[in-house]
Amino acid sequence: MARPTKDRIIEQLPEIKFFKPAGVPAKKLETVEMTMEEVEALRLKDVKGLTQAEAAEIMKVSRPTFQRVLTSARQKAADALTCGKAIRFEGGDYRVVRPGHCPKCGEKHQGRKKHHHGHENKKKNSKDKKKNK
C-alpha cells in the first residue's frame, strides 16, 4: 500500500508561477520545472531563515525529506539562474494550510473554541523530543 504523499503542508503558493530570462527567444528557452514544495522549501529556509528542523516541522516532513526537497530546489534555481533558463512552478504533492490554520481541516479554529471535528484534545505535550545539544 502506497504511503499517502499529499501530507506535505505548504503555507502559501507562489504568486508568480513563471519566470523567464529577458531577451531570450522562446524557442531557445529551456524551462526548469519546480514543484510547489520546492518553492516552499526555499521560502521557509532561505527567505524566512528558518532552520531545517523548523521548516520540516511546518511542512510535516522528515528532516531528510526536507533536505532532499530543498537541495533539489536550490539546484533547479541555480541551474536556471546560471544557464538562463525559465522557471515554472508546477505540481507536487502538497496541501496548502495557511499559518495559524488547522493542518487537519485547513480552517482557522478561533481561541479555545472547540474543533468541530474533535482533534483538539490530541496530546498537547507530544513532541518534546528536542535534543539539547
Ligand SMILES: [Zn+2]
Ligand atoms: Zn481542524
